[in-house]
Amino acid sequence: MKRSESLQALETTEFDVLVIGGGIFGACAAREASKRGLKVALIEKRDFASGSSSQHFKMLHGGIRYLQHGDLVRVRESIDARRFFFKTLPHLVDPLPIIIPTYNVGTPRWMLAAGVFVYDAVALDRNWGVQASEKHIPGGKVLSKADVFEAFPEIDQQGLTGGVLFYDGQMYNPCRIVVSYVRDADENGAVICNYLNATKILEENGLVQGAEVLDELSGKRFTIRSKSVLNAAGGWAHRLINESLGSAHSPNVNFSRDACFLVKRQISKRNAVAVLGQSKDPDALVSRGARHLFVVPWREYSLVGVWHVVKKEKPEDVYITRQEIETFIEEVNAGYKGLNIQFEDVTISNWGLTLFGENTEDSKDLSYGKRSVLINHAKEQGLKGLVTLIGVRATTSGVMAVQAVNEVEAALNISKSKAVFDSTPAWGGTAIDKSVILSQLDGNAVVADTLYRNYGAGAQDVLAIAGRRPELKKTIDGTHVLAAEIVHAIETELAVKLVDVVLRRTEIGNAGCPSEQAITQCADVMAQVLNWTEEEKLSNIKELKDAYPNIRL
Ligand SMILES: Cc1cc2nc3c(=O)[nH]c(=O)nc-3n(C[C@H](O)[C@H](O)[C@H](O)COP(=O)(O)OP(=O)(O)OC[C@H]3O[C@@H](n4cnc5c(N)ncnc54)[C@H](O)[C@@H]3O)c2cc1C
Structure with a gap:
């Protein structure tokens, strides 16, 4: 990829689809569309993965949590969504063992064990097509008190009854994951450029025409012509529509500032542990008391999170303070007495906007965002050629890319082509010696x-x-x-x-x-x-x- 060549092509070509936003959702959508043979442009106003896609907790959720909500459809979707990464970029992901300790108050061990057992039955195909056996997600198991204590010797033993172990996925390097999908799109003919800001989506007589753009490096403005636009601008997506086309076309979405932090010691070399926080999950069918925070090994560090705060501000106006981080530290230290994390241990905080449930700004027990938002504006508002995709979890980006490109093809009036999804590895994902x-x-x-x-x-x-x-x-x-x-x-x-x-x-x-x-x-x-x-x-x-x-x- 050469920026000058991309800029020239963007100015002179008419595209089938212009993807706005170079986070994980835009990258996966550009990959899927270009591999299906569409003429694709992908633009990012800052750098690829500079939004929430570099800031997250690095977990690839296989959906075990949604059993709690009785949402089997979402469990199944999550299994496919997680496997997408293990098949397309196996070098960048790993299975992650997670231990949930149980106590004589709160959700009993038998109930969690039943959940793990049901999940494993529903997820029998979780490793289908994943070549390397060391990348297979193992089944879960029930742990004794001694097992939990051995894994986490500093854990609070008062009332400990044992625990359960289940596995999810973990990203080794989220930014390289985004860049690898971007490169895959490039290899399939997509024209790609960063530091190129879509300032206005263009429309004429109810038909999308492309976008006006600003080169953030040179200050030059020009128009990219495209028969359709896929708006994958994350926390900016609804604002871009609002500013370009008016509020009637803008989706009604809520965001939270999700946050986590990294500390420079390994609480465990191998296992993640769930720690009871202080808020509850109002959507849970089975009341399991407080919501879990997680302490997760990642490289030589431990990741601690995740905290959610409803935010209505522009993404540029969102930040996190030292005081907030200190409150988070207090909460996680209270849930796991042996942790004893100090503010000075924190090497970096990661935070960003994430699609969220309907909550008021001051609610304590927050409702999470459940599903990604995918809108074909032709169907909903009579605006042909505009599709919006705001993803709820990075994990779902491959699955949602397929659905979004289906909508783009519908908007272009072309028959739906076969999904590419996880049928071929992404850039770098081929097995080598x-x-x-x-x-x-x-x-x-x-x-x-x-x-x-x-x-x-x-x-x-x-x-x-x-x-x-x-x-x-x-x-x-x-x-x-x-x-x-x-x-x-x-x-x-x-x-x-x-x-x-x-x-x-x-x-x-x-x-x-x-x-x-x-x-x-x-x-x-x-x-x-x-x-x-x-x-x-x-x-x-x-x-x-x-x-x-x-x-x-
Ligand atoms: C702390 C935290 C923990 C999380 N943990 C997890 C987890 O463990 N697992 C998980 O699956 N998910 C997790 N998530 C959610 C996940 O990060 C998001 O769902 C995902 O990254 C959203 O990706 P995106 O591509 O939609 O948005 P973004 O990554 O924000 O990308 C949108 C991009 O659009 C660009 N853009 C905006 N406007 C324009 C414009 N006008 N022109 C051009 N470009 C534009 C932005 O610069 C940005 O790069 C977490 C999120 C946070 C913040």
């Missing part, structure tokens, strides 16, 4: 593994750059990331800023602010490739440092 990577890295197993985890079969592209320029075969200070990955991100993945490379193309800054030396090394490589002046380099470094800890202090 990992020893080939290792042999090119002089046997450095950790670097080889890191490269494989992030790029899968695409690791070869990074190694080809390192082969041409051996000085890029060195790792960035304090990381297992090759300098060649930075050049790869610029040359093939439209990275233009230091934040793009450090936060979203490589794993250098996913978990907290990199060292001063690492930042300088990355900035130096970028400055050389992109001919930055000293001033440009320094302003990129400042922008990066300002991104941490992602909390208003």
Whole structure:
């Protein structure tokens, strides 16, 4: 992908569908549409995955929770949705064991065990078509008191009756997941550009014509012509419609600011644990007392979350304060006495807008968003060619992409083509012999593994750059990331800023602010490739440092 070529193509081509928004939903939809043979453009006003898709809790939900709501349809959908990632990008996902301890108050162990048993029966096909056996989601089991204590020796033992173990999925690197689907769309002919803002969706006589756009880097404005528009702008989607076409066309949606944080120690190397929080789930059929918070191992860290607050503000006006994080820490420490997390342990906070249920701004026991919003505006408001997709959980993005592209085809008056979904791997998802990577890295197993985890079969592209320029075969200070990955991100993945490379193309800054030396090394490589002046380099470094800890202090 080359930005200048994309810009030229966007100005001169008429597309079948213009996808607005380069989060996980836009990326999956662009992949699905381009693989079905549509002429696709995908634009993102900042960088790919710079919205909620880089900020989430990294869980791939298989839907066990929806048994609680008696929603078997959603359980089944979630199983397909989770498996999509395991089939298309196996190197970027893992099974995640989760333990729910049970006590002599609250939901009894037998009830949770029954849930796990029913789930496993409903989810018999959960691993169908997933090639690597180490990526298979195992069945759950009932745990004794001793099992729970062994896994979490610091857990509160007073009244502990045992627990249950079940498995979900976990993303190794959410940003690389988005970028991999974007690259797949690119390989199938989609024209893709970041830092390109859709300022207005264009319509004439009830027919969508494309969008006016602003190049956020050059300031240039132009029009992209397209027979249809798929609005996948996440927390911005309804506002974009409102501002372009008026409130009559704008969906009535609610959002919460979901938040979690990362601490720099592993509470457990292997298992996630559910901790009782202080709010309740008003939609639960079986009252199980307080809602769970989770402490989850991720790389060498622990992820803690998730908290929800209803937000009506513009996404740009949403933030999180130190005081809020301290309240979250207090709540999770109260639920698991041995945790003893301090604010200073937090390396980064992740938060963003997520589709939510109907709640008032001050409600305590919040109703979650249940389903993604998919609107064909021709059917609902007589506006032909506009489809809106606002996703409720990143997990559902593959499934929803299929449905959204079906609606796009309907809007284009073409017959529905066969869904691609998980029938082929995405970019990097093809199985490879990992020893080939290792042999090119002089046997450095950790670097080889890191490269494989992030790029899968695409690791070869990074190694080809390192082969041409051996000085890029060195790792960035304090990381297992090759300098060649930075050049790869610029040359093939439209990275233009230091934040793009450090936060979203490589794993250098996913978990907290990199060292001063690492930042300088990355900035130096970028400055050389992109001919930055000293001033440009320094302003990129400042922008990066300002991104941490992602909390208003
Ligand atoms: C703390 C937290 C925890 C979560 N945990 C999980 C979890 O564990 N599992 C799970 O499945 N889900 C989880 N979610 C939900 C998940 O993050 C979201 O459902 C998902 O990321 C939404 O993706 P999206 O593509 O719709 O939105 P986004 O990722 O926000 O993407 C929308 C994109 O559109 C772009 N855009 C907006 N306006 C325009 C415009 N005018 N022109 C061009 N581009 C535009 C934005 O810049 C943005 O990049 C969590 C969310 C949060 C915040």
